[in-house]
Amino acid sequence: MLHINGRHLIKPSSTEVAAHVVNGIYLCDTYQIKITWYEGAHYPQVIECSSKILKVAKRFGIKPIDVHLYPNGTFCLASWQDLIKRFENSFSLEIFFYEYLIPFLFSQTYFSIHKKWPWGELNHGCWGLLEWLSRQKKFDQKDIRRTAFWAAQNAGPELTRKLFLTRCRDHKPCPCGSRRKTRECHPDITTAISLIRGAISRGAFSIDNLI
């Protein structure tokens, strides 16, 4: 895959690779994967059979979740909201492969070489869910509701109350409890939190619905 200006080119021609050799990233690698589609799911789950990714995590002394593997070994391909939104109405194996799976594996190969990710990633747990909403240029009420519910599930009742009942501000301590200012700790959560607080104050759902 060739990664250039935020775009992914799968199986680029040699001319394309040559044209972007300076400002693009071209990587060629192989992974053995198993794809399982559980009944009722909107998209399949993928695991790696050769443990190549786990070995990288071990080599760098980091946890599987830090290389985007869930505890059961399945790939964390993108945020839940993103995947559900993309595939809830119709599924395309081509989109799944070209927009999620191959870029995911590309980023794994890149990480194994550079020990950093080729593009911005979301944090784990409720923070990543909130970041996803904050970064959307286009979103609807369903996205706000879904983010609120999933973030609450991840955060648990106590943190959910703290997140959505108090106003989150960039220059105030981050709700994660790090004692750093929000803008220096989890800078991308404030927009999502104010959207969710807005929905709660409009009566779209209540904090009791969330916890």
Ligand SMILES: [Zn+2]
């Ligand atoms: Zn924080």
